[in-house]
Amino acid sequence: MSYFSMSKILLKNLFHGPYTTLYPIKKKESFGRTRGRIEIEIDSCIFCGLCQRRCPTGAIKVDKANTKWSIERFQCIQCNYCSEVCPKKCLTMENQYTSPAHEKVRDERIKCTNIQSPNT
Amino acid sequence: MGKRTVIPFGPQHPVLPEPIHLDLVLVDETVESAIPRIGYIHRGLEKLVEKKDFQQYTYVAERICGICSFMHGMGYCMAVESIFEADIPERAKFLRTIWAELSRLHSHLLWLGLMADAFGFESLFMQSWKLRELILDIFEETTGGRVIFSVCDIGGVRRDIDGATLNKIVNILTDMEKELREISHVFFNDHSVKLRTQGVGVLSKQAAFDLGAVGPMARASGIKLDMRCRGYAAYDRIKFKPIVETEGDSFARISVRIKELFQAISIIKQCVALIPEGDIKMKITGNPSGEHFTRLEQPRGEVVYYAKANGTKYLDRLRVRTPTFANVPALLETLKGCALADVPILILTIDPCISCTER
Numbered sequence: 001m002s003y004f005s006m007s008k009i010l011l012k013n014l015f016h017g018p019y020t021t022l023y024p025i026k027k028k029e030s031f032g033r034t035r036g037r038i039e040i041e042i043d044s045c046i047f048c049g050l051c052q053r054r055c056p057t058g059a060i061k062v063d064k065a066n067t068k069w070s071i072e073r074f075q076c077i078q079c080n081y082c083s084e085v086c087p088k089k090c091l092t093m094e095n096q097y098t099s100p101a102h103e104k105v106r107d108e109r110i111k112c113t114n115i116q117s118p119n120t
Numbered sequence: 121m122g123k124r125t126v127i128p129f130g131p132q133h134p135v136l137p138e139p140i141h142l143d144l145v146l147v148d149e150t151v152e153s154a155i156p157r158i159g160y161i162h163r164g165l166e167k168l169v170e171k172k173d174f175q176q177y178t179y180v181a182e183r184i185c186g187i188c189s190f191m192h193g194m195g196y197c198m199a200v201e202s203i204f205e206a207d208i209p210e211r212a213k214f215l216r217t218i219w220a221e222l223s224r225l226h227s228h229l230l231w232l233g234l235m236a237d238a239f240g241f242e243s244l245f246m247q248s249w250k251l252r253e254l255i256l257d258i259f260e261e262t263t264g265g266r267v268i269f270s271v272c273d274i275g276g277v278r279r280d281i282d283g284a285t286l287n288k289i290v291n292i293l294t295d296m297e298k299e300l301r302e303i304s305h306v307f308f309n310d311h312s313v314k315l316r317t318q319g320v321g322v323l324s325k326q327a328a329f330d331l332g333a334v335g336p337m338a339r340a341s342g343i344k345l346d347m348r349c350r351g352y353a354a355y356d357r358i359k360f361k362p363i364v365e366t367e368g369d370s371f372a373r374i375s376v377r378i379k380e381l382f383q384a385i386s387i388i389k390q391c392v393a394l395i396p397e398g399d400i401k402m403k404i405t406g407n408p409s410g411e412h413f414t415r416l417e418q419p420r421g422e423v424v425y426y427a428k429a430n431g432t433k434y435l436d437r438l439r440v441r442t443p444t445f446a447n448v449p450a451l452l453e454t455l456k457g458c459a460l461a462d463v464p465i466l467i468l469t470i471d472p473c474i475s476c477t478e479r
Contacts, residue, residue: 005310006243009302019250033279035264056176079179079270084278093264 030095035078037098040069042109044090051082051091067111073098122148127460131160135238135464138474142467146460154455156448162478166438173433174200174408175274182268184440185476187230188418190223192476193272195416196438198352199427200274202412204404210354212276214395217354218289219262219269219277221384221391226255227419228377228384231471232307235374238468239316247303254296258289276401286392293385300385304378317370321454321466324368333450334443335421336376337470341368347417358390373469407433418443420471442476 013019021028030036047064059075060082062068076098083091125146131139139160145152165184169177181196182189194216201208233248256266262281263269271278281289307313323333328341338345339362346362348355363379365372408429415424421443428437447470454466 002309003311005306009247009306010243031261031264033262033264034260035270054176056172056179077179077183077268078265080264080278081176081179081270 032095034095035080036094036096037073037078038071038076038080038082039092039094040109041090041092042069042111044088045069045111046088047111048087050085050087054081054085056081061106067113068108069111070106070108072104072106074101074104124152129154129463133464135468136472137234138472140467140472140474142455142463144455144460144463149460151455151458151460151463154452156452158448158474158478160478161475165479166440169435169438171434174429174435175433177435177438178273179270182270182272184479185442185473186267187227187473188223188420188423188476189268190219190272191416191418191423192440193269194220194353195414195423195425195440196427197272197274198416199412199414199425199438200408200429200435201404202414203408203410203427203429204274204406206275206402206404208276208402209399210396211280211398212400213354214391215277215281215400216272217358218281218286218388218391218395219259219271220353221387222255222258222289224384224419225381226252226259227471228381229255231377231419231468232303232374235465235468236307238464239313241310241312244303244306247299251296251299251303254292258292261285262289273401275404276399278401280400286395290389290392293388297382297385300381304381307374307378313374314371316462316465317374320370320462321458321469322367322369323450323454325366327453328368328450331449331453332446333421334446335417335419335471336373336380337421337447337450339363340365340372340376342366345422347415347422350415352414352416354391354394357394358387360387370465370469377471407431408435420444420473420476421447423476440476440479442473442479444470444473444477447472448477 047062047067049062052060052062056079057075057077059072061070080093083093127144127146129142129144130136131141141157143155165180168180172180178193178196182193184192229248229252233245236244260266263271263279323341325342328338328343342364344362344364360383363376363383365376409431411428413426415422423443424441426439427435430436451470458466
């Protein structure tokens with residue numbers, strides 16, 4: 001039975017300095033696999049709607065008629081399932097998390113199909 | 121005979137990480153009996169199996185609990201794979217074992233911190249959680265999530281760990297083991313820790329058996345009960361023995377969990393040495409039909425998964441029996457005759473996870 005068993009650890013900590021990261025000054029680097037937020041490369045999307053059907057929380061909506069893809073950011077659970085099933089591999093998982101917000105706004109992406117090329 | 125008083129304990133109490141309510145019947149300062157009440161965070165996750173298809177439900181199963189999330193996902197996948205009679209690739213089995221043991225490390229370190237906090241040893245609490253942070257970083261690097269991994273899938277795992285990362289994990293754990301020995305020295309030898317835990321809340325072997333205690337609670341009372349001995353995942357190729365103590369008091373429960381930390385590190389090292397090359401996932405097509413019942417060892421004890429499928433993509437029934445639910449009768453037994461000041465410590469010694477219990 002000992003009375004000062006913690007002393008060695010405490011002394012070590014005293015000379016080591018803080019173990020935490022001083023956040024706004026020094027930011028923690030994310031890892032390559034960190035699941036932050038889903039992004040879409042809308043030009044490759046074929047609007048098959050597979051991501052909408054597979055999403056466990058129903059965060060994704062695909063509107064084929066208006067070529068619109070949208071996601072409710074705060075409903076998404078970053079499971080990466082949509083990105084796995086996407087046949088064109090146009091959905092990717094970014095490392096950065098969604099920023100906090102006061103309101104829930106659907107993040108929409110619209111594919112422009114009727115714009116004429118400037119060369120024609 | 122002193123005056124009898126009934127005091128409500130919880131659902132909101134500084135020592136409780138999650139809501140459970142106990143009506144404590146006191147005679148002076150001694151607890152005569154305790155009446156539990158649960159149901160504050162019921163989310164209806166078992167019913168959800170009828171709304172989400174069996175592939176989607178993997179993500180729901182992981183969210184039954186925030187601490188043993190990987191093992192819930194693993195238990196669900198094992199039950200569905202057994203219905204399909206699928207034998208998943210060897211590499212996937214080893215990867216599952218590695219993540220499961222890392223989860224055990226993270227869960228036990230979290231619990232040791234909470235326990236130290238419960239008996240007022242703040243610096244020990246911080247030290248335990250400092251080590252836990254290293255494990256969370258390993259999770260983020262290998263799976264992409266710090267708490268919810270989303271790597272377990274029906275038919276294997278979604279992500280591989282390459283050889284260099286596996287060696288890095290072993291190096292981190294080897295360094296961590298030294299610091300862990302320093303912390304465990306405090307838990308095993310410190311005067312104040314012993315004063316608060318030794319001889320407090322004794323559960324005899326017979327009582328633990330009769331009340332159906334599981335996990336470290338049963339092992340601290342001398343019952344050699346460890347589901348890993350069944351040899352699921354890669355445990356049949358790993359050398360380990362269940363850690364058993366005989367005293368049955370709070371100190372024995374701390375001791376079992378600390379020894380399990382070292383055991384988990386040893387299991388991970390063995391897995392890294394034995395892991396074969398190959399696929400990590402097998403293709404499973406069609407819908408499940410039939411039923412299966414599986415058991416596995418979570419950090420808190422034995423969890424039971426029962427799944428019944430009807431040939432469609434939605435399961436008929438999913439039943440989960442979680443370790444905390446099994447340990448509540450044993451908790452009530454240990455509370456009898458204890459001092460009021462020891463109630464928080466005794467509640468913590470079962471490592472309560474109320475989210476699991478109520479689902």
